[in-house]
Amino acid sequence: MRMSQLFTRTSKETCCDDVSRNAQFLTRAGFVDKLMAGVYSYLPLGLRVLNHIEGIIREEMNALGAQEILMPALQPKELWDQTKRWETVDVLFRFKGRGDRELTLGPTHEEVVTPLVTRFVRSYRDLPVAAYQIQTKFRNEARAKSGVLRGREFRMKDLYSFHASQDDLDQFYERAVGAYQNVFSRCGLGHQTLLTYASGGVFSKFSHEFQTLTPYGEDTVYRVPGRDVAINKEIVHEEGVLKDVANGKAIEDLEEVKAIEVGNIFKLSTRFTDAFSYQTPIIMH
């Protein structure tokens, strides 16, 4: 289609009440349109970019051997009760449908994918399984002032894998790190995106965030000199972290930078399969 036929147009005015620079620029260029805080329409040019990014992600996920599915946003409270997250996840929208059934809109999909995939796994021979989706997430965020970077409704790729052993999980995890790095590299963010060590919860020493450098980031990370590796501020003072990740360098030797979390992977062990009383696999997000 020709630019001259586009129904959108550029504007010299700074967008309404949006304080974030990404929203201001994308709105002025006619890529997105703000409906309310954290909720945007994608206009023809913005949708082209979104589709292009999704295409890159899809190729890298398929190359990992992951299978694409599409799970619903609407989810019943019962599933979230089983994982004990109905009360604890503070970004859940909560409301009632017909028959007074309590519902939420998925901010993430462990509660749906775990019973779904395990239903098809009859034995260890059926593992590993990796399934992903590119789907719309809903989060009732307290603050939504970062434009398209922290939306209340936003497109997300989520990948879940199921393994018969910790070894198999560990190997897949390393390959997944590579797949994410390929995605950021192909999006032109390769050298600005740091593999960042963050809290691993109770199941593993670390999780890994992909943090893209920008002064407008909400996160603070400590970059290891000469490497595309960093440590999230939230764990940098924990014992052993600098030794493990930064060859024992002191915190003063690292560079403190602002960054945006653009991806996150972690080893969930049997947290979710246990919640749904399934014996076999280890699950990873």
Add this chain to the structure above:
Amino acid sequence: MRMSQLFTRTSKETCCDDVSRNAQFLTRAGFVDKLMAGVYSYLPLGLRVLNHIEGIIREEMNALGAQEILMPALQPKELWDQTKRWETVDVLFRFKGRGDRELTLGPTHEEVVTPLVTRFVRSYRDLPVAAYQIQTKFRNEARAKSGVLRGREFRMKDLYSFHASQDDLDQFYERAVGAYQNVFSRCGLGHQTLLTYASGGVFSKFSHEFQTLTPYGEDTVYRVPGRDVAINKEIVHEEGVLKDVANGKAIEDLEEVKAIEVGNIFKLSTRFTDAFSYQTPIIMH
């Protein structure tokens, strides 16, 4: 990908509590998985079919000159107050987000697309504009027993066009009828899908539904002999209808059949542009 690598499998068991045959077959074949009434996950094979159908629709919409966008599901109550539909549309999910803001999930998008498109239209010279999306809709349906045919969450293509004159609207409307017929024809439903005259509300004599013949349909239509044209039962007894649509044949000469509504187009005139105090165009869905 090879079938042998699919994580899903076929099943001989009839699906759980689903009474609809489409859900039973699609579940047994591993195409979809039911999360709750009217809410399904699309598994790899089901998603392939969905993507293929979306591709056909996208080509036909682009050929019409419509521009693809992606609007949000989350919508504020204020927009629905302006069109006086907050209280009257009975399938709205209603709930509150941060700051006690009243929200719904779009069952349709006139409330979003009208202010969005008209913001870019400065004069008649900018018209016509046609915008469409392929997006997830949410409807709090009282009954959701028809499997994927009447979902509480489902993928829908919605097209909205804006015109400077009734003439221009009428011409586009005819071309849109052709585009929909192309879609159904390319999906293999051409000869089973009847252009069906239905109520046009207060703005036009008729609207048009596309009704696909099946004994499992929820609608009853009267087919004009020898033509892929029908009249919806809801208007067949209205004065002048048989004369206008069926060459004056009697109702006994028409064939009463069950069908499923697979599409619907209508002329909305200035119903929505008036609601948003916009003077110029005529809008069509």
